[in-house]
Amino acid sequence: MIEQLRKDFPLLHTQVDEQTLCYFDSAATTQKPQSVIDAVNKFYQQENANVHRGAHTLSAAATTQYEAVRTKLADFLNVAAKEVVWTKGATDSLNLIAYGLSDKLNKEDIILISPLEHHANIVPWQQAAHRTGARIETLPISPQGILDLEASKQLIKTLQPKILSVCHASNALGNIHDVASLIDIASRCGTITVVDGAQSFLHLRPDLTALGCDFFVFSAHKALGPTGVGGLFGRYELLNDMPVYQTGGEMIERVSFSGTTFRDAPGKFEPGTPNISGVIGFGAALDYLNAIDDSALAHYEQCLYRYLVDALSDIGGVKIWGDIKQNIGVVSFTYKDEHHFDIATFLNTYGVAVRSGHHCTQPLMEHLSLSGTVRVSLAFYNSYQDIDTFIDALKDTIDMLEE
Amino acid sequence: MIEQLRKDFPLLHTQVDEQTLCYFDSAATTQKPQSVIDAVNKFYQQENANVHRGAHTLSAAATTQYEAVRTKLADFLNVAAKEVVWTKGATDSLNLIAYGLSDKLNKEDIILISPLEHHANIVPWQQAAHRTGARIETLPISPQGILDLEASKQLIKTLQPKILSVCHASNALGNIHDVASLIDIASRCGTITVVDGAQSFLHLRPDLTALGCDFFVFSAHKALGPTGVGGLFGRYELLNDMPVYQTGGEMIERVSFSGTTFRDAPGKFEPGTPNISGVIGFGAALDYLNAIDDSALAHYEQCLYRYLVDALSDIGGVKIWGDIKQNIGVVSFTYKDEHHFDIATFLNTYGVAVRSGHHCTQPLMEHLSLSGTVRVSLAFYNSYQDIDTFIDALKDTIDMLEE
């Protein structure tokens, strides 16, 4: 199956610096299947027009396609289409939500996040806290970087936060969080729950109704889709209740110099010309995901991950950080005191593309007393051969460093 | 020349409802040359990676390409690369600026705009006014919808506004504004000047140093580029002085729970993964524009426009709105009391794609006492034949309405 799927991703077959590419940076952005590339291509060649309020055929067709993807996404996430807002990406989504919920915050209130969050799920809340006087608190994690679930539940009960915002899976370490059980407790405290699904969208395909969260954010480019588009889910009542964020065309009901009125959600949050080709390309990505057996795929990803963890664990001096039991397929490691950048640079000369650094999670790195890690992030289109190549390259690199 | 250029735009050669398409909706979004489509395609097939801080070759190459387009754009606009911020589009840019300048506003201050503005250059200022207590005033225009330049200059001197924000060209009527002369007066009053270049970018290729504005905004999709990307220019001192807007990864210097510091502009305004393929596609659009003789093109567009205006003026009952002397090639018209939507719908059955409605300029329509117009917007890829087809279709439509 995987050999067949790999053929759908043209980039996996390119040569980089005369080496066959082993792409292990899917947590930063995934590669795209040909069908997604074709959909974008076809849009510009045959269907390109601006959406909404156009009387001509191309514009009507583009609008229909664009809105159909909203419905497709809503089905994928098991929510209603009107609860889905298109944005520029997960960062844009989190900014919109943190701004939109600020009205509900005052200086008695607590925003609870985890120390594992991506900067995109920290800084917008810091800004909201700054505006409103609310306080940010963090959930407890182990020295290894694993969320302490029981203590977290306890803390939620004790603090009764106004907002709980956590990632479904950590981009730096790959840890999967049992967000459903946190949300369960939080909801009973009247807490508004936000899930950063940037990393879980592809690997865990969450059912948001089952999760029970109030908000959920993601980026298309991390789930086989184009860059420059993402979205958010918001429980309709809460969503529609938020004040408008960005303003301009499309999102208004009526503009006049004496006063302006806005549309209902999701319209009110979508001013201006959207990323039409991006949404349509993402529609093709959802079709692609819907067409493959996701349990088989998840199983394969887990086998690949085990294989990688086992091989790495056999190398003396390598330390793997985070939770290796519940993981979306991301390995973050260090080798002795060697600098992550040196390791990544040498690996790159073997065609092995990994990421090194703080992965936009500086507070987590500080907690782990690290300047950064080397991160190997898998997707279903990786092969066992890729991992063998990586392990060989890493051994060579270590030999060189130890010379 | 034009026959040759038309070949570069695949969509112009598609059939819509079994009719040859006459695309007259370029003010809403332009069609894309094959080279732009190819650049996006090539990026996803051979170059796709996330930008910034990546040690691997693909990521480094994507970053280099992405930043090279910033420089290319800066050259195109005759400004410095660090004065260019990538955004989602003109609407996003205007929101960023209106938010960023709010700190400078108080309830004594005036924001001066024109009644011809697109909602994107009205509502964000209304929001800023709402936050700060500042007042919005408008420049004088004629009953026909033409800015009164002399009275406008006078008004600037009288009001001494804190901010002046006007469009370089009107999307609803096509009027070109002599923004340079307004800016000249405004600058001497210490006014911060913002130019909405969404419509002028392609047709007028403004030299921002010559214009002398403090800020300038545009959308790539209205200038041969992909959807979901745009930008702004800001005079560096003013730009860097603005507070951060959206927050997240990339735009930070250091994040910690005790406090976060931000990068300098343009970095501080670009959180999260940008629309990488969009920027790279837009780079190809700039290459395309740079490769053609723009004065010949501008001349052709003007001839086309004259031909259209002359033909329309010959039809009894047709009224053309706005300035037909200084115009980027947009004709907004009404026919007697007929509804714009009926006319546009009939034209569409002839393959003629026009826009009808208020064009996101409700205050202007109110001023003109219209519910909307039919808008024919030209680009250099339109032909005389397109216009003949339109005129014939319009005559048939009128016959039908008069039956």
Add this chain to the structure above:
Amino acid sequence: MDITQIQNRLNSLSGWQAKYREIMMLGKKLPALPEALKTPDALVQGCESNVWLHLDLDENQERLVLIADSDTRIVKGLLAIILATYNNLLPHEAKEVDAYELFEEMGLIKHLSPSRGNGVKAIIERIKAQVNAFQ
């Protein structure tokens, strides 16, 4: 023309020019609503152009009477089709009718712009809601 005649006529025409022309002609035959009846509560929300609709029972309090108008000719034509569908029905008969489906069958929904299609839907929803209120 009753709704079957309208349907047959529209289906017999080839090309959207002819169809829209016919729709417009249907609108022309619909009498204009007196200005006094163009009240805010008669305005149907969710349409791009103005649509006014009144629905009531006849003097015997039996059958549906609909009158409607729009400022665009084509929408007025679409209203004529909707009125031909519902006028003179008994409320329980009207409940069985799905005018939207009828529009879809004629291929009109696919060809209308999505916002126009939503407008048609809004009109039909309003009729349905009022019909339900009668019972």
Add this chain to the structure above:
Amino acid sequence: MDITQIQNRLNSLSGWQAKYREIMMLGKKLPALPEALKTPDALVQGCESNVWLHLDLDENQERLVLIADSDTRIVKGLLAIILATYNNLLPHEAKEVDAYELFEEMGLIKHLSPSRGNGVKAIIERIKAQVNAFQ
């Protein structure tokens, strides 16, 4: 090795594996900076990893003396190349040298990630600024 020897050696190696290995080896030969000298004002701004640099004149107040360190081996190797370029020059000689161009000639800039390339640029800019201050 002086800078010409380094250049020849790097150019003679084929493949980036060998080149980076060589760069790292150059770094290994550079003595570590004592912790006491890793002061905040010695830190070069604009580098992704930590780079400390001291530049001074020798005891005769004539020729340049540079010492530097980094927490990454490869950057330390790049520093070794920069130091080999500038060390022992007279200030007016140093003004004629463009180490960045040298890196470009060796194809290193093209291969470094852009942020790394900017780091190299920042180091060289700092040296140039200090050299200018000597005159």
